[in-house]
Amino acid sequence: MEQHKYSISKWCTVSEEVVKRFDQVVFEGEKGDFVAFAKAYYKTNEIDYPKFFKMDALSKLAFIGSECLLMDEEFDKPTSDIALLFSNASSSLDTDLKHCESIIDKDSFYPSPAVFVYTLANICLAEVSIKHKLQSENAFFVTPSFDGDLMYTQVKYILETHRAKQVLCAWVEYLEGKYKFFGYMVGSYRQGELEHTRENIKEIYRR
Amino acid sequence: MEDLKIELKGKIIEVLNLEDITVEDIQDNDPLFGDGLGLDSIDALELIVLMDKDYGIKLSDPKEGRSIFQSIETMATYIAANRTK
Numbered sequence: 001m002e003q004h005k006y007s008i009s010k011w012c013t014v015s016e017e018v019v020k021r022f023d024q025v026v027f028e029g030e031k032g033d034f035v036a037f038a039k040a041y042y043k044t045n046e047i048d049y050p051k052f053f054k055m056d057a058l059s060k061l062a063f064i065g066s067e068c069l070l071m072d073e074e075f076d077k078p079t080s081d082i083a084l085l086f087s088n089a090s091s092s093l094d095t096d097l098k099h100c101e102s103i104i105d106k107d108s109f110y111p112s113p114a115v116f117v118y119t120l121a122n123i124c125l126a127e128v129s130i131k132h133k134l135q136s137e138n139a140f141f142v143t144p145s146f147d148g149d150l151m152y153t154q155v156k157y158i159l160e161t162h163r164a165k166q167v168l169c170a171w172v173e174y175l176e177g178k179y180k181f182f183g184y185m186v187g188s189y190r191q192g193e194l195e196h197t198r199e200n201i202k203e204i205y206r207r
Numbered sequence: 208m209e210d211l212k213i214e215l216k217g218k219i220i221e222v223l224n225l226e227d228i229t230v231e232d233i234q235d236n237d238p239l240f241g242d243g244l245g246l247d248s249i250d251a252l253e254l255i256v257l258m259d260k261d262y263g264i265k266l267s268d269p270k271e272g273r274s275i276f277q278s279i280e281t282m283a284t285y286i287a288a289n290r291t292k
């Protein structure tokens with residue numbers, strides 16, 4: 001029988017204006033407005049990071065979900081111990097469409113630099129890295145749906161090659177107001193934690 | 208000129224998504240970058256777009272921006288002298 005060297009220490013989801021940690025609701029906002037919900041989460045948790053308000057929706061979603069997972073980690077100096085592995089289906093399409101709207105009319109051609117900088121999905125990795133001083137490995141995959149097998153393989157590679165001590169994995173999907181963040185942390189196996197297996201990843205994603 | 212300064216402060220707060228900052232919080236001579244409002248390089252690009260879109264001023268030389276965007280006072284003075292809208 002395979003001995004599992006790694007375990008899932010925590011997981012969280014953000015969807016439909018609800019934040020859950022270990023399947024328990026930890027924050028609930030007013031329904032129907034992601035931006036207002038994200039702001040409410042920021043204020044309630046007394047986060048002091050004004051750049052949050054300049055982020056696009058995808059980065060705000062990644063930021064909130066990552067906060068939920070990293071809030072009890074200690075970062076007194078830059079670290080390469082926590083790698084980031086994100087994925088989604090729509091890449092940065094939500095912001096791409098906003099940028100497209102601003103350049104469609106030749107007589108009113110005023111593309112916003114602040115919007116344009118978010119027309120790459122992996123920018124949200126940078127936002128999380130800057131906030132938590134992570135100078136670590138990171139990757140962003142675009143797949144039709146959450147691919148637990150892909151995440152499992154990538155995490156195993158990162159940890160077995162000692163590129164990081166933990167990996168924050170996340171499905172961070174946002175398109176036209178519909179969104180879902182599913183994130184979990186993987187590190188060396190600790191008694192009592194959920195084993196890092198393909199089945200367990202898929203099971204907690206389905207919850 | 209006073210009306211233009213108030214208008215500029217409002218536009219900057221809105222366009223640059225400056226949370227928890229009101230028109231009253233911004234003094235005419237406060238530095239916009241660095242220790243003042245803490246704006247960054249992307250904000251500087253947004254200000255260039257704002258000058259073009261709302262006042263018809265095209266800044267082709269980035270060096271010009273350094274002196275124009277020092278404060279609300281310097282921005283308003285430049286806009287008042289060069290606006291086409």
